[in-house]
Amino acid sequence: xxxxxxxxxxxxxxxxxxxxxxxxxxxxxxxxxxxxxxxxxxxxxxxxxxxxxxxxxxxxxxxxxxxxxxxxxxxxxxxxxxxxxxxxxxxxxxxxxxxxxxxxxxxxxxxxxxxxxxxxxxxxxxxxxxxxxxxxxxxxxxxxxxxxxxxxxxxxxxxxxxxxxxxxxxxxxxxxxxxxxxxxxxxxxxxxxxxxxxxxxxxxxxxxxxxxxxxxxxxxxxxxxxxxxxxxxxxxxxxxxxxxxxxxxxxxxxxxxxxxxxxxxxxxxxxxxxxxxxxxxxxxxxxxxxxxxxxxxxxxxxxxxxxxxxxxxxxxxxxxxxxxxxxxxxxxxxxxxxxxxxxxxxxxxxxxxxxxxxxxxxxxxxxxxxxxxxxxxxxxxxxxxxxxxxxxxxxxxxxxxxxxxxxxxxxxxxxxxxxxxxxxxxxxxxxxxxxxxxxxxxxxxxxxxxxxxxxxxxxxxxxx
Numbered sequence: 362x363x364x365x366x367x368x369x370x371x372x373x374x375x376x377x378x379x380x381x382x383x384x385x386x387x388x389x390x391x392x393x394x395x396x397x398x399x400x401x402x403x404x405x406x407x408x409x410x411x412x413x414x415x416x417x418x419x420x421x422x423x424x425x426x427x428x429x430x431x432x433x434x435x436x437x438x439x440x441x442x443x444x445x446x447x448x449x450x451x452x453x454x455x456x457x458x459x460x461x462x463x464x465x466x467x468x469x470x471x472x473x474x475x476x477x478x479x480x481x482x483x484x485x486x487x488x489x490x491x492x493x494x495x496x497x498x499x500x501x502x503x504x505x506x507x508x509x510x511x512x513x514x515x516x517x518x519x520x521x522x523x524x525x526x527x528x529x530x531x532x533x534x535x536x537x538x539x540x541x542x543x544x545x546x547x548x549x550x551x552x553x554x555x556x557x558x559x560x561x562x563x564x565x566x567x568x569x570x571x572x573x574x575x576x577x578x579x580x581x582x583x584x585x586x587x588x589x590x591x592x593x594x595x596x597x598x599x600x601x602x603x604x605x606x607x608x609x610x611x612x613x614x615x616x617x618x619x620x621x622x623x624x625x626x627x628x629x630x631x632x633x634x635x636x637x638x639x640x641x642x643x644x645x646x647x648x649x650x651x652x653x654x655x656x657x658x659x660x661x662x663x664x665x666x667x668x669x670x671x672x673x674x675x676x677x678x679x680x681x682x683x684x685x686x687x688x689x690x691x692x693x694x695x696x697x698x699x700x701x702x703x704x705x706x707x708x709x710x711x712x713x714x715x716x717x718x719x720x721x722x723x724x725x726x727x728x729x730x731x732x733x734x735x736x737x738x739x740x741x742x743x744x745x746x747x748x749x750x751x752x753x754x755x756x757x758x759x760x761x762x763x764x765x766x767x768x769x770x771x772x773x774x775x776x777x778x779x780x781x782x783x784x785x786x787x788x789x790x791x792x793x794x795x796x797x798x799x800x801x802x803x804x805x806x807x808x809x810x811x812x813x814x815x816x817x818x819x820x821x822x823x824x825x
Contacts, residue, residue: 379791380443383429384799385784385811387448388818389763390425395818396483398424398755401476408464418451419461420476420752425449426458427756430780432736434459444790447797462745470747474548474567477755481544482574488762492541494579497707499538502546502568502583502603503720504594506532506557507727509735517743520553529738530555531750534568535726538579542773543726544761545754546571550747557588562597569601582606582703584720590700592658592665599667599702606701606717609657609671618655618671619696626651627675630711650674652710657700670705672713673698725775730757732777760784766817767810782807783814 399417406416426437437455446452465473484490494500508528511519519527530551537543547568549560565583572581581603585594587610598605609615632648655671675694699717701708708716734753738746757776764771764779771779788799805811 377789378444379447380787380789381445381448382442382787383439383784384786384788384801385763385780385814386425386429387799388766388815389428389759389784390421390449391818392484392487392763392766393421393424393480393759396480396487396759398476398480401479401483402473405472405476405479406469407472408461408469415451416461419453419458420473420755422451422453423458423462423749423752424756424759427734427753428760428780429784430733432734433739434462447790459740459745462740462748463742465742465744465748467744467747470744470751473748473751477548477751477758478546478567478571478574480755481546481571481758484758484762485575485577488765490541490544490758490762490765491536491538491575491577491579494538494577496578496580498579499582499716500572500577500579501537501719501722502534502565502572502581502598503537503543503723504532504534504561504565504568504583504585504589505720505723505727506530506551506588507731508553509731509738511553511738515741516738516746517741518550518552518746519738522553522555523557528553529743529746530557531730531735532557532560532564533723533726533754534564535723536568536572536575536577537722538577542761542764543722544758545726548750548754550743550750558591558594561585561589561591562593565594565597566601569598569603580604580707582716584717586720592661592667595657595667596665604702606699606703606713606720608697608699608717611696611698614659615655615671615698618653619673619698622651622653622673626653628711630674630714632674632676648674648676650710650714652705652713655700667700667702669700669702670713671698671700672710672717674714726757729776732775733757733780763814767814769810769813771810783811786811 398421402420403417408416426440429439431437431439434455437458440452508522508524509531510526510528519529521527522530530553532549533545534547535543536546547564549564551559583598583603583605585607587608590607590609595605627649630648630650652670652672657667659666674697677694701713734756739749740746760776760779764774767783786801788801791798791800
């Protein structure tokens, strides 16, 4: 590509009142309105009147800015250019939205959590966020935390967590199926130095409650990494009607259980660099799996102990320890074990291992959020940042719903891809016969998907 004009032949001026740079916000925020975002915020939020007037419009403005790519309060000025005021009412200034966020307390954040939960449920009635899972299919709830890096000492609650960087800790519960991209069912912001499992019991309870509102069907499986291997999180999952699959720490009880597995029980699996041998119909791989019966939390009282399956994957140790005489079990192999309550008839050893490894999907969600609204924590006030996280989750879920309505590859695309191709579409506003018409770029590569989203959201109401 090359510039087609000489430098002297081009001039610019910021004087066109009928242009917008984010025409995709029109169908997306129409979907948000239809899902009741404004009414939910007005109903549930009790922010003081001087800062919290028109709470529904302000929450919707924050969500709209984040859908358009805002990652700071100042970026909310994206909503106040060109002809945006002809498409939307109440395009608030960034300073107004910043004051609104700073008026939040922990109680108001919990109210906003309630809004996010019900908003997701309402989206689910309009968009098949989780597809149509059958009674035998799993709906996965994956819980994990991530550190959001901050700079300076003015951020309330910031500290050095397990990643070694200064930040705040966000705990998320995402929901997905084998055929659908994940949405976020619950969220919580904690201090940067918080233990990963802090507050996990309440978060799991909230996530499963939201999932029931979605009325997804299917069996629910909560997947955790070893940081959440504790009676609190696991019991919350079971109490909510879910099954669990949780990575265990290599404590003495787990090592004894692994040592008791007979050599004949190990089965070769498809793993990194594995090759399928069609002659023998087996995988040629160095990774193997086996399982044994195991009682978790055996040090606790009888009622809190839990019996299930300990599934173990072992891989040859790349740097085995040198020893005289017979080599020890844990010197020759690296072992990765997880505890699950799923019956072997439902998931055999190999299938259970494969399903558990897909818990890593939560890392994609973390990366997606940090590529958008969670790139920064915009305020020095902890409660304001907590509210920002909830708004970012609502924006994420709304963008996911818009991608599903656009169909094609956007159903599983990253939210950044949806923003670039469906939201950041420039348009010129024209009016004829008291009707607004948007003139979008000719030959836009994703025209069909954009029109599918627009016509689906703006379809006339069905006759009673």
